[in-house]
Amino acid sequence: MRTLLILGIDTTTLSCSVALLRGDTLLAEMTLNIKKTHSERLMPLLDRMLTESGIEREELGAIAASAGPGSFTGLRIGVSTARALAQGLGIPAVPVCTLGAMAEAVPAPGALICPLLDARRSEVYSALFRRGKKEPYALETLLEPAALALEDLFALLREQYTGPVTFIGEGLQSYSAQIETALPGQAMAASAPFRVCRAALVALRGKSLLREKPGASYLELLPGYLRRPEAERLAAERQGGLKQ
Amino acid sequence: MKEAPVLILGIETSCDETAAAVVADGRRILSNLVSSQVELHARYGGVVPEIASRQHLLLLNPLIDDALKEAGVQLKDLQAIAVSHGPGLVGALLIGVATAKALAYAARLPLVAVNHLEAHLYANQLEGAVISYPAVNLIVSGGHSELLLIDESGAIKSLGRTRDDAAGEAFDKVARVLELGYPGGPLIDKMAREGNPAAIDFPRAWLGNDGPYDFSFSGLKTAVINHLYHARRRGEQINMPDLVSSFQEALVEVLVEKTIAAARDLEAQTVLLSGGVAANSHLRRRMQERLRASLPAVTLHYPDLKLCTDNAAMIAAAAYPLYQRKGFASLDLNADPGLGIGRP
Ligand SMILES: [Zn+2]
Numbered sequence: 001m002r003t004l005l006i007l008g009i010d011t012t013t014l015s016c017s018v019a020l021l022r023g024d025t026l027l028a029e030m031t032l033n034i035k036k037t038h039s040e041r042l043m044p045l046l047d048r049m050l051t052e053s054g055i056e057r058e059e060l061g062a063i064a065a066s067a068g069p070g071s072f073t074g075l076r077i078g079v080s081t082a083r084a085l086a087q088g089l090g091i092p093a094v095p096v097c098t099l100g101a102m103a104e105a106v107p108a109p110g111a112l113i114c115p116l117l118d119a120r121r122s123e124v125y126s127a128l129f130r131r132g133k134k135e136p137y138a139l140e141t142l143l144e145p146a147a148l149a150l151e152d153l154f155a156l157l158r159e160q161y162t163g164p165v166t167f168i169g170e171g172l173q174s175y176s177a178q179i180e181t182a183l184p185g186q187a188m189a190a191s192a193p194f195r196v197c198r199a200a201l202v203a204l205r206g207k208s209l210l211r212e213k214p215g216a217s218y219l220e221l222l223p224g225y226l227r228r229p230e231a232e233r234l235a236a237e238r239q240g241g242l243k244q
Numbered sequence: 245m246k247e248a249p250v251l252i253l254g255i256e257t258s259c260d261e262t263a264a265a266v267v268a269d270g271r272r273i274l275s276n277l278v279s280s281q282v283e284l285h286a287r288y289g290g291v292v293p294e295i296a297s298r299q300h301l302l303l304l305n306p307l308i309d310d311a312l313k314e315a316g317v318q319l320k321d322l323q324a325i326a327v328s329h330g331p332g333l334v335g336a337l338l339i340g341v342a343t344a345k346a347l348a349y350a351a352r353l354p355l356v357a358v359n360h361l362e363a364h365l366y367a368n369q370l371e372g373a374v375i376s377y378p379a380v381n382l383i384v385s386g387g388h389s390e391l392l393l394i395d396e397s398g399a400i401k402s403l404g405r406t407r408d409d410a411a412g413e414a415f416d417k418v419a420r421v422l423e424l425g426y427p428g429g430p431l432i433d434k435m436a437r438e439g440n441p442a443a444i445d446f447p448r449a450w451l452g453n454d455g456p457y458d459f460s461f462s463g464l465k466t467a468v469i470n471h472l473y474h475a476r477r478r479g480e481q482i483n484m485p486d487l488v489s490s491f492q493e494a495l496v497e498v499l500v501e502k503t504i505a506a507a508r509d510l511e512a513q514t515v516l517l518s519g520g521v522a523a524n525s526h527l528r529r530r531m532q533e534r535l536r537a538s539l540p541a542v543t544l545h546y547p548d549l550k551l552c553t554d555n556a557a558m559i560a561a562a563a564y565p566l567y568q569r570k571g572f573a574s575l576d577l578n579a580d581p582g583l584g585i586g587r588p
Pocket residue numbers: 360364385387519553554
């Protein structure tokens with residue numbers, strides 16, 4: 001039996017990325033980090049990658065899609081595409097947390113990793129991971145992905161962790177100055193090219209999920225918005241001061 | 245030997261109906277499934293785009309599976325996949341477009357992009373009606389109010405459209421103000437039967453020469469709100485059936501008279517009604533009466549209720565002529581929320 005060929009997809013932020021992972025080998029990855037709609041870019045990019053790699057679509061063994069958090073519209077394009085590809089090809093598919101995939105970009109053993117995406121309404125999407133110190137250097141989740149105020153994230157990091165924290169992700173563009181002020185000496189920023197969401201890392205996370213659930217159906221590939229629709233939130237607030 | 249039928253899978257997600265259908269040769273419905281989100285949006289009094297988009301994503305793939313199963317076919321038996329790519333809500337359209345592209349790619353099938361508005365026309369054809377041309381088509385729903393002219397060759401020209409609210413939108417907004425519920429169309433239609441349509445003389449926007457086939461319903465909506473406000477301030481008892489009946493009468497009269505004028509001016513052989521508001525019983529009756537009285541040679545067609553509202557069978561039917569002349573879409577197809585008539 002050949003090693004599983006996994007297609008990774010990420011359209012949750014500005015970048016549009018596809019990758020092919022076979023076992024531990026990254027066969028191909030194509031990433032566009034330009035202002036162009038994912039709807040127009042994603043399928044041509046995937047087709048191009050398969051053609052350049054000499055791989056037929058029917059050879060794909062599974063799909064891993066970045067399911068959020070991120071732009072609602074963006075993540076839906078990736079998830080819808082992954083669901084329909086899996087449906088049409090009859091292969092398994094799994095959702096991967098965008099923040100977890102981003103954390104995979106920081107390889108240093110023992111590192112505390114804090115991915116950051118701008119969530120608007122003065123909040124960020126964030127989480128905290130620790131990279132294992134020994135083989136297989138797996139990521140341990142210390143803080144589950146959530147939408148939270150930057151100040152609350154800072155307080156938590158200050159109070160509960162002493163070691164250096166590596167920040168990564170598009171959120172650094174807007175908040176790096178605030179991070180430096182709030183966590184002097186503790187915060188480190190991943191260099192800019194490593195902040196982009198990459199499908200290779202989504203496929204890598206997907207690989208371990210698929211090991212646990214080899215037959216995962218595309219029906220279970222669902223978005224992880226981390227937030228309710230605005231209209232629903234406002235309606236709930238009107239009804240009884242319920243805050244999300 | 246009889247030629248095998250052309251089987252097209254249609255996908256529709258432009259507003260709040262998730263739909264999938266399989267149609268043979270653009271005419272014969274093998275399956276036609278619609279999963280309505282009406283109840284989800286009811287508490288907001290209108291369609292919430294973000295909620296619609298989320299729901300389409302959840303519902304669409306299993307609905308496609310069901311539509312194929314009900315038609316007794318598999319993906320590989322199809323000749324093409326068709327999707328409406330506009331007009332509509334952009335986030336909602338994107339779910340259908342992304343799904344159709346990926347499914348067509350996976351199954352190595354051609355992709356056909358369909359204009360949702362033009363597809364409404366094909367609902368009549370699905371009913372087996374033989375239509376004589378030129379035909380004038382009134383499309384009225386929660387999203388659109390348009391008058392179209394279709395000639396023998398199938399070419400479609402827009403004659404006019406609403407300048408503000410769509411007809412169905414006016415029904416919904418008035419129903420919300422009167423606290424009747426959502427969607428407003430069927431509720432008002434029912435209540436209006438008990439009322440006097442001549443009780444209140446609401447304004448009709450004829451728009452004169454600069455828009456003989458255009459519509460405007462926001463003034464009418466405002467007039468209803470003002471009437472209600474003043475009646476309440478004076479402490480008057482409001483006769484709801486009279487109020488909604490008079491509102492409906494004003495709206496329907498404009499739709500009917502403008503359609504008749506277009507049919508007369510352009511020497512149409514047929515008048516077609518489509519869209520959700522085409523289900524309105526007063527509109528159907530009025531149109532029939534007025535045509536009989538002033539243009540007796542013109543035939544009226546309106547589809548069955550199920551084909552009036554948004555569905556995917558009409559998308560698959562509209563894709564058939566495009567399929568025949570190989571008018572296929574490429575992988576960079578995008579949603580076009582403002583897509584107009586007569587454009588590719
Ligand atoms: Zn429609």
